[in-house]
Amino acid sequence: xxxSDRRLTDEEFExxxxxxxxxxxxxxxxxxLINSSVLIIGAGGLGCPAAQYIAGAGIGTIGIVDGDVVxxxxxxxxxxxxxxxxxxxxxxxxxxHLRSLNPLPTYIAHPFHLTAQNGADIxxxxxxxxxxxxxxxxxYLISDLCVLLQKPLVSAASVQTSGQxxxxxxxxxxxxxxxxxxxxxxxxxxxxxxxxxxxxSCGEAGIMGPVVGMMGxxxxxxxxxxxxxxxxxxxxxxxxxxxxxxxxxxRHLTHPHLxxxxxxxxxxxxxxxxxxxxxxxxxxxxxxxxxxxxxxLEGIRSGNPDYVQFCGGLAPPPHAGL
Amino acid sequence: xxxSDRRLTDEEFExxxxxxxxxxxxxxxxxxLINSSVLIIGAGGLGCPAAQYIAGAGIGTIGIVDGDVVxxxxxxxxxxxxxxxxxxxxxxxxxxHLRSLNPLPTYIAHPFHLTAQNGADIxxxxxxxxxxxxxxxxxYLISDLCVLLQKPLVSAASVQTSGQxxxxxxxxxxxxxxxxxxxxxxxxxxxxxxxxxxxxSCGEAGIMGPVVGMMGxxxxxxxxxxxxxxxxxxxxxxxxxxxxxxxxxxRHLTHPHLxxxxxxxxxxxxxxxxxxxxxxxxxxxxxxxxxxxxxxLEGIRSGNPDYVQFCGGLAPPPHAGL
Amino acid sequence: MSAAKNNxxxxxxxxxxGGLEMLFDNKxxxxxxxxxxxxxxxxxxxxxxxDHLCTHLMKDPRVDLxxxxxxxxxxxxxxxxxxxxxxxxxxxxxxxxRDNILFVSTLHGG
Amino acid sequence: MSAAKNNxxxxxxxxxxGGLEMLFDNKxxxxxxxxxxxxxxxxxxxxxxxDHLCTHLMKDPRVDLxxxxxxxxxxxxxxxxxxxxxxxxxxxxxxxxRDNILFVSTLHGG
Ligand SMILES: [Zn+2]
Ligand SMILES: [Zn+2]
Numbered sequence: 001x002x003x004s005d006r007r008l009t010d011e012e013f014e015x016x017x018x019x020x021x022x023x024x025x026x027x028x029x030x031x032x033l034i035n036s037s038v039l040i041i042g043a044g045g046l047g048c049p050a051a052q053y054i055a056g057a058g059i060g061t062i063g064i065v066d067g068d069v070v071x072x073x074x075x076x077x078x079x080x081x082x083x084x085x086x087x088x089x090x091x092x093x094x095x096x097h098l099r100s101l102n103p104l105p106t107y108i109a110h111p112f113h114l115t116a117q118n119g120a121d122i123x124x125x126x127x128x129x130x131x132x133x134x135x136x137x138x139x140y141l142i143s144d145l146c147v148l149l150q151k152p153l154v155s156a157a158s159v160q161t162s163g164q165x166x167x168x169x170x171x172x173x174x175x176x177x178x179x180x181x182x183x184x185x186x187x188x189x190x191x192x193x194x195x196x197x198x199x200x201s202c203g204e205a206g207i208m209g210p211v212v213g214m215m216g217x218x219x220x221x222x223x224x225x226x227x228x229x230x231x232x233x234x235x236x237x238x239x240x241x242x243x244x245x246x247x248x249x250x251r252h253l254t255h256p257h258l259x260x261x262x263x264x265x266x267x268x269x270x271x272x273x274x275x276x277x278x279x280x281x282x283x284x285x286x287x288x289x290x291x292x293x294x295x296x297l298e299g300i301r302s303g304n305p306d307y308v309q310f311c312g313g314l315a316p317p318p319h320a321g322l
Numbered sequence: 323x324x325x326s327d328r329r330l331t332d333e334e335f336e337x338x339x340x341x342x343x344x345x346x347x348x349x350x351x352x353x354x355l356i357n358s359s360v361l362i363i364g365a366g367g368l369g370c371p372a373a374q375y376i377a378g379a380g381i382g383t384i385g386i387v388d389g390d391v392v393x394x395x396x397x398x399x400x401x402x403x404x405x406x407x408x409x410x411x412x413x414x415x416x417x418x419h420l421r422s423l424n425p426l427p428t429y430i431a432h433p434f435h436l437t438a439q440n441g442a443d444i445x446x447x448x449x450x451x452x453x454x455x456x457x458x459x460x461x462y463l464i465s466d467l468c469v470l471l472q473k474p475l476v477s478a479a480s481v482q483t484s485g486q487x488x489x490x491x492x493x494x495x496x497x498x499x500x501x502x503x504x505x506x507x508x509x510x511x512x513x514x515x516x517x518x519x520x521x522x523s524c525g526e527a528g529i530m531g532p533v534v535g536m537m538g539x540x541x542x543x544x545x546x547x548x549x550x551x552x553x554x555x556x557x558x559x560x561x562x563x564x565x566x567x568x569x570x571x572x573r574h575l576t577h578p579h580l581x582x583x584x585x586x587x588x589x590x591x592x593x594x595x596x597x598x599x600x601x602x603x604x605x606x607x608x609x610x611x612x613x614x615x616x617x618x619l620e621g622i623r624s625g626n627p628d629y630v631q632f633c634g635g636l637a638p639p640p641h642a643g644l
Numbered sequence: 645m646s647a648a649k650n651n652x653x654x655x656x657x658x659x660x661x662g663g664l665e666m667l668f669d670n671k672x673x674x675x676x677x678x679x680x681x682x683x684x685x686x687x688x689x690x691x692x693x694x695d696h697l698c699t700h701l702m703k704d705p706r707v708d709l710x711x712x713x714x715x716x717x718x719x720x721x722x723x724x725x726x727x728x729x730x731x732x733x734x735x736x737x738x739x740x741x742r743d744n745i746l747f748v749s750t751l752h753g754g
Numbered sequence: 755m756s757a758a759k760n761n762x763x764x765x766x767x768x769x770x771x772g773g774l775e776m777l778f779d780n781k782x783x784x785x786x787x788x789x790x791x792x793x794x795x796x797x798x799x800x801x802x803x804x805d806h807l808c809t810h811l812m813k814d815p816r817v818d819l820x821x822x823x824x825x826x827x828x829x830x831x832x833x834x835x836x837x838x839x840x841x842x843x844x845x846x847x848x849x850x851x852r853d854n855i856l857f858v859s860t861l862h863g864g
Contacts, residue, residue, distance in 0.1 A: 014394045021528035022482050023776070024587040046754040049371070049539070052401040053531045072336045075423060079374040082422040100404040101397060134754040157751035160344050162662045164751050167590060189728075190750050194719025198709050200663065202753040206343035209375045210543030212754065217371070217539055221532030221585060229587050253590045258721070260748060262661050262672065263543060265346035265551050268489060268575045271836065272659065272672070274596035277746070278727040345666070368864040456864040479861035484772045486861050511838075512860050516829025520819050522773065524863040534864065580831070582858060584771050584782065593726065594769065594782070599856070600837040 006031070012104070016058050029228035030058065036227040037061035039123060041114055041142060042132030043090040044068075045207060046156050048080035049216035050130055050223075055098040057224050061106045062098065063126055066090045067113035077209035114138060116307065119145045120297045128227060130219050131155040134201055136193040137307040141300070143168065143186030147175055147289045148297050152232040154222045155186060158212035159200045163261035165218050166279070169289075170253045171232045173282070178291045181254040182282035185289045189258070189279050196312035211263045218259065254281050328353070334426070338380050351550035352380065358549040359383035361445060363436055363464060364454030365412035366390075367529060368478050370402035371538035372452055372545075377420040379546050383428045384420065385448055388412045389435035399531035436460060438629065441467050442619045450549060452541050453477040456523055458515040459629040463622070465490065465508030469497055469611045470619050474554040476544045477508060480534035481522045485583035487540050488601070491611075492575045493554045495604070500613045503576040504604035507611045511580065511601050518634035533585045540581065576603050652680035654688065654741050658697065662749040664720065667704040674701060678739065690722070691735040693745065710747075721748050762790035764798065764851050768807065772859040774830065777814040784811060788849065800832070801845040803855065820857075831858050 008016075008027060012034070020030050038059050040047050043066035055062055068090050070081045078090075085093040091111040098107060110122055114133070123129055123145045131142050131153060139155070146153040150172035156165040166189065173182040193199070202212070226232050231253065257276040264273075284291050287305075299305070330338075330349060334356070342352050360381050362369050365388035377384055390412050392403045402419040403412065413433040420429060432444055436455070445451055445467045453464050453475060461477070468475040472494035478487040488511065495504040515521070524534070548554050553575065579598040586595075606613050609627075621627070658674045665672045678688050678696060698711055709717065715735075716722060722729040723746040724737060739745075768784045775782045788798050788806060808821055818827065825845075826832055832839040833856040834847060849855075 011394075016398055017395050018524060018528050019398055019530055022530055022587075023528075023780075024483075025528070025530075029587070042754055044754055049401075049535070053399070053535055056398040056401055056531050058398065072333075073339050076338055076341050076378040076380065077375070079371075079378055079423055083425055084422060100406060101401060103405055132754050134752065136752045139752060157754055159751050159753035160663060161346075162751055164662070165591070190719075190721075192718035193752075194717065194750065195712070198717065198719055198749070199752055202340060205663075205753070206340050206345075206347070207753060208341055208344055208347075208543070208546070209378050210539050210546060213371070213375055213539040214536060214543065215754075217532050217535040221530070221536065222591070224530070224532060225585070225587050231588075231590075257591050257593070257595075259591050259595070260661060263547070264672075265344075265351070265547050266553075268553075269487070269544070269579050269581050269598055271579070271598045271600075273579075273581070273598060275661075275726065275746070276591055276593045276595060277721070277723050277748075278593075278731070280728055280731050345670075364864055366864055454864050456862065458862045461862060479864050481861050481863035482773060484861055486772070486858075512829075512831075514828035515862075516860065517822070517827065520827065520829055520859070521862055527773075527863070529863065537864075582771060586782075597771075597836060597856070599831070599833050599858075600841070602838055602841055 032228050033058050034060045037126045038128050038223055039063040039126035040130045040132055041065045043094040045077040045212035046132035046216040048078045049213050050219045051094055051098055052080055053220035055102045055105055063108040064091045064094055065110040065114050077212050116300050124149050128223055129153045137311040141307050144288045144295055147185045154219045156215040156219045158215045159202055159205050161208055161211055161263040163211050163215040165215050165259045167222050167253050167256050175289055175293055176291055178284045183254045184282050187288045188283040188286045193311045214261055354550050355380050356382045359448045360450050360545055361385040361448035362452045362454055363387045365416040367399040367534035368454035368538040370400045371535050372541045373416055373420055374402055375542035377424045377427055385430040386413045386416055387432040387436050399534050438622050446471050450545055451475045459633040463629050466610050469507045476541045478537040478541045480537045481524055481527050483530055483533055483585040485533050485537040487537050487581045489544050489575050489578050497611055497615055498613055500606045505576045506604050509610045510605045510608045515633045536583055653677045654680050654739055656743045659746040662751055664747050664749050667710055668701055669703045687738040690737045719750050763787045764790050764849055766853045769856040774857050774859050777820055778811055779813045797848040800847045829860050
């Protein structure tokens with residue numbers, strides 16, 4: 001928050017020089033990154049690569065949430081962990097790696113799963129949220145908290161040979177506002193979870209490392225873009241730094257695209273390997289962000305809605321982080 | 323080469339279980355990876371993430387070529403290095419990281435730049451080559467060697483906010499064969515280099531970490547796909563393991579797509595963020611792989627062609643690795 | 645809006661992604677030819693297509709992984725020419741020649 | 755092949771990528787309207803388009819970063835509807851309505 005006009009140190013200039021000379025970044029963009037905070041929920045297949053590039057870029061405060069420990073079967077895709085750290089809390093293992101890559105950011109460990117009880121308190125301390133989790137119940141919880149706390153959310157998911165990514169709630173609008181174009185929340189795009197029988201986890205169904213890796217790196221790319229260009233802030237707070245050519249709607253993500261990645265072990269890259277699917281904006285009828293929504297932080301904390309029941313009655317797996 | 327029917331160890335089963343249960347991989351695909359060797363040329367912004375996922379997936383022998391040492395300005399994007407390893411040879415720094423991620427593969431250090439003199443000897447020892455370099459002269463040299471040595475080549479590049487990737491020479495065909503569809507080489511697709519004034523390096527022009535990161539991870543994805551499904555081998559050597567649905571041309575990459583990634587700091591993901599561009603096959607008139615080509619390994623070794631002159635007379639930069 | 649005659653057909657492409665291709669013989673893309681009008685002479689809609697897919701293209705017996713209570717099951721996005729079908733009228737959308745319809749299951753792993 | 759009249763126009767889209775957009779006012783996409791036939795009554799080709807872009811759309815004085823000796827400079831790929839223009843006849847290709855033309859500079863960094 002403070003220090004947005006401070007000088008960069010010599011160490012910062014040297015370390016960040018190659019991204020600062022990219023047109024559109026500059027010292028201004030770099031200072032915005034340094035003054036930003038990001039919460040990465042999940043230190044698994046998405047969170048590892050996302051965190052590497054977010055830390056590398058110099059985002060000033062980086063929080064990591066995960067309640068799992070490192071296991072051997074994680075390591076083909078969770079490339080910021082290490083064989084010698086098997087059994088260590090994933091949060092601590094990941095921060096160990098990030099600190100050796102870039103000691104300048106402040107790293108905050110939240111070595112437990114995100115819950116309806118602890119969620120609001122944790123998310124409220126950060127500017128932008130990355131959903132790198134692995135189960136529907138936590139995904140709906142995170143989105144609801146982002147609506148109520150007005151946080152932009154970069155959400156990705158991956159199973160087997162497929163990946164998805166979407167930027168939600170960016171820029172954030174107050175809950176219930178529907179008289180102007182507003183960005184959608186997770187529920188606007190994905191109204192109901194699949195039945196538990198149709199929901200595949202990476203543990204049960206498998207995952208190719210580079211597929212989840214692509215989605216994690218892309219999450220970092222969107223987070224850095226949003227914070228460096230202040231796409232999450234109202235136009236007047238962003239100043240005149242935006243490049244020409246992009247419409248305000250494109251910048252503002254009020255009708256975001258869902259990116260889907262289809263990796264095919266038996267075929268080459270083709271025109272349908274990546275597709276960008278046009279989603280709608282905020283829905284008037286959305287349970288979380290729509291007109292007359294009754295969702296509140298107090299309600300969430302006290303168990304209303306019941307995310308586990310909403311997602312089919314199964315509690316999140318004990319080893320929920322991928 | 324040997325041991326393709328051996329059993330997986332318990333340690334391998336545990337470590338690779340999540341990718342082995344992906345449809346199309348299986349024990350068969352995992353053994354192919356374990357029995358494969360990959361050469362990663364360049365331990366920079368592309369090579370770091372590519373190597374992480376290639377090592378994680380358990381490819382049995384991994385060679386790294388790079389003559390540079392780690393510098394502070396590398397670390398925002400070269401996420402397998404570390405602040406404590408500034409000044410160390412990049413090859414050694416990267417292998418340090420890879421070994422801590424997965425101690426099972428054999429890692430081979432080539433701590434010097436690839437040259438016309440040493441190139442053939444190095445490339446000939448590997449099954450598949452990743453071009454993660456940063457200058458046109460080395461890119462043409464690598465492609466020519468891959469044509470002559472019949473190695474599949476996964477080539478990527480990235481500057482500022484743009485990335486590109488293409489799979490070349492896959493499956494490889496003998497030089498000069500033009501009477502059936504053959505995969506193109508780098509020269510078939512990119513006949514002449516740009517004038518030096520139009521060629522941007524990451525050092526001079528800058529690079530966003532996640533942009534080059536995406537391309538590096540995608541390179542690993544293509545390499546793993548090719549080796550696990552044996553897309554680089556003739557149909558009869560691959561057996562019946564390919565999934566139905568993909569045509570042989572799609573599998574065989576004789577008319578590959580060039581993937582381009584356009585990251586825009588000022589705009590959201592859209593339909594033109596990723597594009598797959600349809601390229602031609604082997605060109606009859608190609609200098610390297612076409613009809614009557616006079617390119618030879620002996621010629622390359624003795625300075626013919628002159629790659630530096632071909633690319634405008636500038637020697638590769640002293641710090642050539644990105 | 646459609647001036648189709650009874651024996652006209654409409655040719656579209658139908659794609660499956662995010663794992664749904666497993667229900668359709670592991671093929672990601674189908675070319676589908678539909679009658680331009682249904683039995684009662686009305687232009688064919690997405691509802692007609694979904695019924696057609698279940699009847700003619702689906703190889704997997706687990707129909708409930710695609711359709712529940714006669715509607716696309718929760719957790720599947722439907723895209724008409726790469727746009728969310730909620731922007732296009734959902735099941736009532738009248739198919740046009742050369743339309744691309746994509747069914748993609750939403751993922752939750754990571 | 756084209757039955758265009760003298761005052762017809764052809765509307766296409768032109769994209770720039772890989773850094774070339776910097777030569778065109780940092781815009782990645784242009785809608786371009788061309789006469790259907792050139793001064794001598796022949797259908798307009800890629801050669802006509804390239805000349806048109808240099809004359810009317812390019813804001814940067816460094817024309818030689820786009821065209822050298824009247825041809826697209828080495829190191830730029832030209833795509834006609836996402837296919838390498840070498841598959842389509844290069845400069846002789848006759849533009850069709852709604853064509854998408856992409857100019858992308860090849861990258862060598864890493
Ligand atoms: Zn909503
Ligand atoms: Zn060639």
